[in-house]
Amino acid sequence: MIKLRTLLRNRLTVIGLSIVSVWIVLALLAPLLAPYHPNELNPEDKLLPPNSEHWFGTDNFGRDIFSRVLYGARVTVWTGMVSVGIACVIGIPLGAVAGYFGGKTGNLIMRAMDSLLAFPSLILAMALAASIGPGLLGALLAVGIVAIPEFARLMYGQTVVIKEREYIEASRALGVRHHWILLHHVLPNAFGPLLVQITLGLGSAVLTTSSLNFIGLGVRPPTAEWGAMISYGRDYILSGEWWMTVFPGLAIATTIFGFFLLGDGLRDELDPHSRSTK
Secondary structure, three states, X not given: OOOHHHHOOOHHHHHHHHHHHHHHHHHHOHXXXXXXXXXXXXXXXXXXXXXXXXXXXXXXXXXXXXXHHHHHHHHHHHHHHHHHHHHHHHHHHHHHHHHHHOHHHHHHHHHHHHHHHOOOHHHHHHHHHHHXXXXXXXXXXXXHHHHHHHHHHHHHHHHHHHOOOHHHHHHHHOOOXXXXXXXXXXXXXXHHHHHHHHHHHHHHHHHHHHHHHHOOOOOOOOOOOHHHHHHHHHHHOOOOOOHHHHHHHHHHHHHHHHHHHHHHHHHHHHOHHHHHOO
């Protein structure tokens, strides 16, 4: 059980939680906070530097970058959460079954996970997204599939250890069904490490999703998304329009930084050995 009071004593954890919370709130309130519509074209105001009317400047179509960053948070954070959800729903049960039953079934599942891990995650995500087709759905599925082995292997390792404990053996001796043991004994005791992996996985999912959108394998124009915004602005860096890439880049960096700090703090709280070595 995580004690909130103990968790909040870690300054880095507080910073990470604050950053993540701010971006989630901004994403939810984007329609209320954005001063302009994210796709509103104003050719007469194109490529304006940051000023009192356009805090983050405008892009090559005259669209307000501040508004697009806010709306981009909705796409990036949402896709990260959904893709990690896909990985959890598929990877955790596979790892639990492989670790609990072992044998040929376990070997087959884990060798399939190893085959996915044999490819660099970004390259595999690009290949999957390209095969599915450009669009938000393709990016979601690609990032989710790539993350499945991480959760499967973590759950496999936890299950192998937990199933040897005395209370599991006692449950088996009493004739408790396997699915009941997995749901009510194995999964709750593996929740801590899984929660840490989910938090860290959200940061990785944001990075991978933004990368896919950067190369055109994610959302379609004119949808506001941080990776796509950087892609639009890369051709204008050398001509001095730095704001087109800097602000969405900072949004990506701070979001990932926040998730990683939060995950590190959760690990410190849930792992007594980690706390004792600091």
